Amino acid sequence: MSKYICPACGWTAEDDDKEYNHCPHCLSNIHEEDEEGTPCGGTYEPVSIWVKKDDTWDIIQRCTFCGQMRTVPMQREDNPVKMMSVAAQPLAYPPFPLEKMEELTKLMGGRGDMEGYYKE
Amino acid sequence: MNRENKKRKLDRNYFMKHPCTDSFTCKECGWPVVSNGAGSDHRNHCPNCLTSIHVDNKPGDRASTCHGKMDPIGVWVRNDGEWAIIHRCRICGKLSSNRIAADDNPMKLMAIAMRPFASHAIPKSRLDNMIRSMEGK
Numbered sequence: 001m002s003k004y005i006c007p008a009c010g011w012t013a014e015d016d017d018k019e020y021n022h023c024p025h026c027l028s029n030i031h032e033e034d035e036e037g038t039p040c041g042g043t044y045e046p047v048s049i050w051v052k053k054d055d056t057w058d059i060i061q062r063c064t065f066c067g068q069m070r071t072v073p074m075q076r077e078d079n080p081v082k083m084m085s086v087a088a089q090p091l092a093y094p095p096f097p098l099e100k101m102e103e104l105t106k107l108m109g110g111r112g113d114m115e116g117y118y119k120e
Numbered sequence: 121m122n123r124e125n126k127k128r129k130l131d132r133n134y135f136m137k138h139p140c141t142d143s144f145t146c147k148e149c150g151w152p153v154v155s156n157g158a159g160s161d162h163r164n165h166c167p168n169c170l171t172s173i174h175v176d177n178k179p180g181d182r183a184s185t186c187h188g189k190m191d192p193i194g195v196w197v198r199n200d201g202e203w204a205i206i207h208r209c210r211i212c213g214k215l216s217s218n219r220i221a222a223d224d225n226p227m228k229l230m231a232i233a234m235r236p237f238a239s240h241a242i243p244k245s246r247l248d249n250m251i252r253s254m255e256g257k
Contacts, residue, residue: 048194057241069215087236110225
């Protein structure tokens with residue numbers, strides 16, 4: 001009888017013997033071994049959300065020590081506010097002025113516009 | 121230039137130390153890509169469709185034998201506030217993170233960032249219930 005305790009944030013599960021592939025509270029994990037099998041010990045932090053073709057979400061985690069990335073599937077228990085915060089991170093820090101987006105796309109000759117939103 | 125070509129051929133880690141200035145055509149969308157204009161010496165992905173090719177295991181070593189197309193699956197904000205694209209190889213599933221270039225298609229970048237908000241993976245009814253319980257009603 002052991003309860004899941006998150007090694008990153010210290011959150012303790014309420015139910016016994018439940019398996020989590022990442023902490024539902026902080027969406028993090030510990031990076032135990034790298035590809036060669038040497039211990040790393042860094043924290044896998046959530047950096048982004050991958051929306052798959054079948055509309056399920058994967059959390060993309062990145063190790064703070066060695067920079068390795070991996071994806072873990074979203075769980076039902078995951079904190080929705082934290083998930084939304086991770087997903088909204090790029091929108092909060094855009095690399096270009098958003099009002100100039102269409103102008104910049106036209107300037108580089110790239111494909112894509114925002115017309116689809118106004119169509120019913 | 122001849123000597124440079126020889127060096128390029130024989131030095132296995134040539135691109136770890138030198139920028140690659142070759143032009144290429146995107147294998148996904150056919151966009152002609154030139155090396156200048158990226159704001160960086162290392163052109164990694166097509167500026168129009170943001171697709172990359174899996175040629176490196178470590179940056180610049182050209183050691184991968186996979187050569188699969190790498191789709192952009194997400195963007196994230198680094199600690200210095202810069203965006204980076206996360207690429208995933210279609211064949212072997214390897215993930216890699218790459219800085220965005222100055223001339224990348226802004227519409228396509230924003231489309232990747234907006235994708236989670238149009239998805240139904242978190243149902244609206246559950247969110248409604250959560251907001252109501254957050255308000256303490």
